[in-house]
Amino acid sequence: xxxxxxxxxxxxxxxxxxxxxxxxxxxxxxxxxxxxxxxxxxxxxxxxxxxxxxxxxxxxxxxxxxxxxxxxxxxxxxxxxxxxxxxxxxxxxxxxxxxxxxxxxxxxxxxxxxxxxxxxxxxxxxxxxxxxxxxxxxxxxxxxxxxxxxxxxxxxxxxxxxxxxxxxxxxxxxxxxxxxxxxxxxxxxxxxxxxxxxxxxxxxxxxxxxxxxxxxxxxxxxxxxxxxxxxxxxxxxxxxxxxxxxxxxxxxxxxxxxxxxxxxxxxxxxxxxxxxxxxxxxxxxxxxxxxxxxxxxxxxxxxxxxxxxxxxxxxxxxxxxxxxxxxxxxxxxxxxxxxx
Amino acid sequence: xxxxxxxxxxxxxxxxxxxxxxxxxxxxxxxxxxxxxxxxxxxxxxxxxxxxxxxxxxxxxxxxxxxxxxxxxxxxxxxxxxxxxxxxxxxxxxxxxxxxxxxxxxxxxxxxxxxxxxxxxxxxxxxxxxxxxxxxxxxxxxxxxxxxxxxxxxxxxxxxxxxxxxxxxxxxxxxxxxxxxxxxxxxxxxxxxxxxxxxxxxxxxxxxxxxxxxxxxxxxxxxxxxxxxxxxxxxxxxxxxxxxxxxxxxxxxxxxxxxxxxxxxxxxxxxxxxxxxxxxxxxxxxxxxxxxxxx
Amino acid sequence: xxxxxxxxxxxxxxxxxxxxxxxxxxxxxxxxxxxxxxxxxxxxxxxxxxxxxxxxxxxxxxxxxxxxxxxxxxxxxxxxxxxxxxxxxxxxxxxxxxxxxxxxxxxxxxxxxxxxxxxxxxxxxxxxxxxxxxxxxxxxxxxxxxxxxxxxxxxxxxxxxxxxxxxxxxxxxxxxxxxxxxxxxxxxxxxxxxxxxxxxxxxxxxxxxxxxxxxxxxxxxxxxxxxxxxxxxxxxxxxxxxxxxxxxxxxx
Numbered sequence: 001x002x003x004x005x006x007x008x009x010x011x012x013x014x015x016x017x018x019x020x021x022x023x024x025x026x027x028x029x030x031x032x033x034x035x036x037x038x039x040x041x042x043x044x045x046x047x048x049x050x051x052x053x054x055x056x057x058x059x060x061x062x063x064x065x066x067x068x069x070x071x072x073x074x075x076x077x078x079x080x081x082x083x084x085x086x087x088x089x090x091x092x093x094x095x096x097x098x099x100x101x102x103x104x105x106x107x108x109x110x111x112x113x114x115x116x117x118x119x120x121x122x123x124x125x126x127x128x129x130x131x132x133x134x135x136x137x138x139x140x141x142x143x144x145x146x147x148x149x150x151x152x153x154x155x156x157x158x159x160x161x162x163x164x165x166x167x168x169x170x171x172x173x174x175x176x177x178x179x180x181x182x183x184x185x186x187x188x189x190x191x192x193x194x195x196x197x198x199x200x201x202x203x204x205x206x207x208x209x210x211x212x213x214x215x216x217x218x219x220x221x222x223x224x225x226x227x228x229x230x231x232x233x234x235x236x237x238x239x240x241x242x243x244x245x246x247x248x249x250x251x252x253x254x255x256x257x258x259x260x261x262x263x264x265x266x267x268x269x270x271x272x273x274x275x276x277x278x279x280x281x282x283x284x285x286x287x288x289x290x291x292x293x294x295x296x297x298x299x300x301x302x303x304x305x306x307x308x309x310x311x312x313x314x315x316x317x318x319x320x321x322x323x324x325x326x327x328x329x330x331x332x333x334x335x336x337x338x339x340x
Numbered sequence: 341x342x343x344x345x346x347x348x349x350x351x352x353x354x355x356x357x358x359x360x361x362x363x364x365x366x367x368x369x370x371x372x373x374x375x376x377x378x379x380x381x382x383x384x385x386x387x388x389x390x391x392x393x394x395x396x397x398x399x400x401x402x403x404x405x406x407x408x409x410x411x412x413x414x415x416x417x418x419x420x421x422x423x424x425x426x427x428x429x430x431x432x433x434x435x436x437x438x439x440x441x442x443x444x445x446x447x448x449x450x451x452x453x454x455x456x457x458x459x460x461x462x463x464x465x466x467x468x469x470x471x472x473x474x475x476x477x478x479x480x481x482x483x484x485x486x487x488x489x490x491x492x493x494x495x496x497x498x499x500x501x502x503x504x505x506x507x508x509x510x511x512x513x514x515x516x517x518x519x520x521x522x523x524x525x526x527x528x529x530x531x532x533x534x535x536x537x538x539x540x541x542x543x544x545x546x547x548x549x550x551x552x553x554x555x556x557x558x559x560x561x562x563x564x565x566x567x568x569x570x571x572x573x574x575x576x577x578x579x580x581x582x583x584x585x586x587x588x589x590x591x592x593x594x595x596x597x598x599x600x601x602x603x604x605x606x607x608x609x610x611x612x613x614x615x616x617x618x619x620x621x622x623x624x625x626x627x628x629x630x631x632x633x634x635x
Numbered sequence: 636x637x638x639x640x641x642x643x644x645x646x647x648x649x650x651x652x653x654x655x656x657x658x659x660x661x662x663x664x665x666x667x668x669x670x671x672x673x674x675x676x677x678x679x680x681x682x683x684x685x686x687x688x689x690x691x692x693x694x695x696x697x698x699x700x701x702x703x704x705x706x707x708x709x710x711x712x713x714x715x716x717x718x719x720x721x722x723x724x725x726x727x728x729x730x731x732x733x734x735x736x737x738x739x740x741x742x743x744x745x746x747x748x749x750x751x752x753x754x755x756x757x758x759x760x761x762x763x764x765x766x767x768x769x770x771x772x773x774x775x776x777x778x779x780x781x782x783x784x785x786x787x788x789x790x791x792x793x794x795x796x797x798x799x800x801x802x803x804x805x806x807x808x809x810x811x812x813x814x815x816x817x818x819x820x821x822x823x824x825x826x827x828x829x830x831x832x833x834x835x836x837x838x839x840x841x842x843x844x845x846x847x848x849x850x851x852x853x854x855x856x857x858x859x860x861x862x863x864x865x866x867x868x869x870x871x872x873x874x875x876x877x878x879x880x881x882x883x884x885x886x887x
Contacts, residue, residue, distance in 0.1 A: 002572045004510070021557075024801075025754060026744065026749075026754075026758060026799070026800060026801045027800075027801045028748060029744075029747075030527070030719045030720075030744075030747060030800060030801075031719075031720075033716075033719070033748065035530075035712075035713040035715060035716055036381070036529030036530070036531070036713070036715050037713055037715075039529060039531055040529055040530045040531050040715075042531075043530070043534070044444070044448050044530075044531070047440050047441070047443045047444035047447070047448060048402060048442065048444050048448065048449075049440075050436075050437045050438075050440030050441045050443075050444065051440070051441040051444035051445055051449070051454075051455075051458050051505070052458075053437055053501060054441060054458050054461050054462050054465065054501065054502060054505065055443060055457075055458075055461060055503075057465060057498055058461060058465065060476060060480070061468075061472060061473070061476045062540075064475070064476040064479045064480055065472070065475065065476065065479075068475065068479045082596060103429075115374065116378050117378075118377070119370055119371050119373070119374025119375065119378075120371075120374055120375045120378050122371045123371040123375040124375070126371075127372070128375075128489070136375075136379065137621070138623060139379070139382070139386075141619055141623070142386075142615065142616060142619050143382055143386070145552075145555065145556065145615045145618075145619055146559070146611075146612065146615060147558075147559025147560065147561070147586055147611055147613075148559070148560075148561065148562075148614070149559065149561045149586045149589050149590050149593070149608075150559065150589070150608045150612065152387055152590070152593065153389070153589060153593045153604055153605070153608050156593055157593075157601070158385075158388065170500065183679075186499075188438055189432035190457060199382070199385075202378060206378075207587055221610070229365075230360050230361060230363070230364035231364055231368070232363060232364040232367035232368065233360065235367070253467065256467050257467065260467070260468065260469025260470075260471070260472075261469070262469060262470070262471045262561075262562040263561045263562060263586075263590060267590075267593065267594065286367065287469055287471050287562070289430070290471055290475065290781050291471060291562060291565055294475070294478075294565065294566050295565065295566050295569070303828070306475075307475055309477070310471065310472055310475045313469055313471075313472060314468060314469075314472045316462055317467060317468050317469055317472075318464060318468065318517070320467075321463075321464045321467035321468070322460075322464050325460060325463050325464060375701065411746075450693070495669040518725060518727055518729040519729055519731065520728075521691070521725060521729065522725065522729040522731065522793070522796075523687065523731075523742075523746070524688065524718065525686065525688060525718055525722070525723040525725070525797070526719070526722070526742065526743040526746070526796070526797070526800060527715050527716070527717070527718035527719030527743065527747070527800065528715070528742075528743070528747065529715050529746075529747070530715070532746050532747075533746070536746055537731060537746075540733050541731070541732060541733050543733075555672065576638060
């Protein structure tokens with residue numbers, strides 16, 4: 001069994017001048033390296049601290065926002081969010097016009113964007129030829145990354161004149177009776193904000209819907225096809241039905257983005273803190289009022305009111321985004337890192 | 341289960357089948373139609389931006405600061421420099437912390453509860469409006485002290501952290517197990533193995549992830565509105581307000597002067613080019629895979 | 636010089652799966668020992684317990700004693716220290732893809748802080764010669780990446796890399812199973828030459844390979860060590876009927 005080989009030969013290295021490094025040099029060096037337990041622990045500790053910074057960021061935001069809005073929380077309490085008066089001069093603040101503007105413009109954006117985004121996603125996932133898909137997917141990703149201010153720039157100089165000249169008069173003529181499209185035609189206003197928002201959230205909803213649809217296993221598609229379904233029926237029952245939850249998540253994510261969108265909206269919404277029926281009238285969103293008036297807020301109460309609006313925006317977007325992530329994760333088992 | 345997958349019951353007769361085929365074609369038309377309806381204008385927007393920007397771009401744009409109102413010419417050189425400084429501060433903060441966080445959730449936490457919470461929170465943070473970050477840094481660093489480049493850089497840096505954490509994690513997880521095992525099997529200390537083997541193998545992907553975060557915050561305006569604030573002149577001081585490209589575009593877009601509008605378009609093009617390069621790079625690296633020619 | 640390995644009452648788990656049950660054996664120094672058995676019998680898990688790689692899996696757990704030379708590797712040393720003394724070659728070649736051939740071989744030393752360039756040069760040459768790869772790559776040491784070699788060359792590169800740290804024991808987990816017959820033959824020749832200086836433990840599901848290279852062979856079945864004896868005895872006159880069934884191909 002156990003041999004008694006006590007060979008101690010070392011291979012001669014051919015053609016190498018100079019001394020052969022006795023293996024014990026290497027071996028003894030390594031034996032003296034010692035345990036790296038301390039260094040390993042320090043390293044993983046440092047990495048851990050940096051990972052925890054994510055939570056620190058959330059905490060920081062909460063702390064600063066809450067302490068910054070103390071004044072108005074104490075003075076107005078909860079009714080702050082239901083008041084419609086925005087009167088910095090007399091110190092009377094109510095956030096309702098901005099909440100209204102944010103919500104309505106976002107819903108408008110969803111109404112326009114969601115059917116189109118889902119349609120695009122269906123096309124790209126199930127119907128698109130391979131050579132085209134790469135380009136369109138790349139282009140969609142590009143659009144999702146374009147800065148808000150650039151969209152705003154385009155909206156101010158191209159979209160708004162377009163709306164003012166062609167779209168709005170048409171809407172007033174056909175739907176003016178309802179009061180939703182009525183009044184002076186400025187071009188800027190709630191409707192313009194809704195449109196540019198829909199342009200901005202469309203790529204995200206579309207990308208995420210595509211991802212969710214791609215996560216549905218092929219077996220599901222094949223099972224439906226094997227029963228004699230047409231392609232649309234296969235999409236409807238084999239893919240959309242299974243991806244339903246994720247698509248809802250994608251839509252909610254789009255909503256989250258729309259709620260917080262600042263620059264492009266600020267440039268076209270009109271900046272009037274009034275709740276009016278017509279979508280063609282100027283309006284104001286939560287992010288916009290902060291963007292516009294923060295630097296000029298001279299007295300502490302004014303500033304506090306704006307910060308409180310920021311706090312509300314923060315909490316709402318956190319909840320909306322968390323909900324969206326949970327829904328998307330349920331279908332894809334692990335949220336994508338790159339896509340927002 | 342099978343019953344929920346059944347197509348509508350096939351009644352005898354061709355009419356039902358015909359209806360289903362028609363519906364199928366309508367659906368296809370709707371999908372194609374919406375794609376065209378969406379893509380065509382978006383491509384048009386993109387082309388318009390490129391065109392308008394290119395025609396406004398000249399050398400002076402990169403070398404001169406804005407001229408007084410009424411004079412033609414001038415550029416946004418101070419904004420480009422300012423953005424550069426802000427992004428340098430932001431990267432110094434955001435890149436190391438972000439990469440370290442990504443290393444933690446990829447290599448140490450893996451599927452633990454903490455790692456999952458970090459992952460989830462990072463994703464949620466990515467969706468928070470950037471203006472909120474601006475307010476936070478304002479109350480933290482600006483109130484009582486004044487606008488400053490440093491505060492702007494910090495705001496942008498904090499925004500980079502969640503993004504870089506997630507992309508780093510994604511790239512590190514692509515390094516196959518057998519490469520890590522090879523390092524461990526050699527008796528390399530864990531920390532050395534993570535840095536010199538795993539991170540190094542994933543470095544093309546990690547770097548492009550950082551580039552993407554960089555390009556994203558380069559276009560951010562809202563967090564700078566009340567931190568960096570903007571500046572009409574050259575400035576390199578960290579404690580003074582500083583110009584930034586997206587800020588300047590915003591101000592110029594809303595101004596009544598044509599000359600400033602021209603500068604705004606040119607600035608927008610610069611931002612777009614940056615975005616296109618980063619997105620293309622990320623796709624290229626991700627598509628090629630993290631490992632160069634590994635078996 | 637290699638050392639002997641003594642294993643006493645080794646048990647290993649993957650989560651709740653009791654993968655190895657009460658393994659005890661003595662692996663002699665400077666010999667090649669083969670471990671054979673059907674898929675899933677635990678032989679790979681066993682060698683991974685010998686260099687404490689099993690515990691790198693979050694659900695891996697080990698109890699029992701493993702003595703390498705004089706050291707109880709679980710109680711008396713850290714995993715990192717142990718793995719410097721016990722080298723491992725894996726089933727699929729895994730050279731570091733971002734490193735050149737030279738850097739790959741030198742990595743075990745460099746990543747532990749070794750700096751002496753002259754000694755590194757010599758170690759790299761010696762290791763590549765031991766791995767019978769020197770002639771093929773000596774002109775491309777720093778130019779070619781480790782991953783650009785053929786499969787058989789890559790595996791020999793991994794062997795050279797493991798040898799460079801001058802371990803006392805070499806563990807090989809089915810080192811030739813992913814390779815073509817010519818490369819396999821080269822690797823077997825290698826093992827033959829190396830075993831005079833190192834203690835080699837080789838896991839293989841190829842019985843002919845075990846017969847060719849190893850003095851001793853252990854047969855694993857369902858997490859238990861059924862029989863451990865001189866190779867020629869295992870293959871010609873095994874004691875246990877299960878061993879005989881496996882050898883003659885009745886299962887596995």
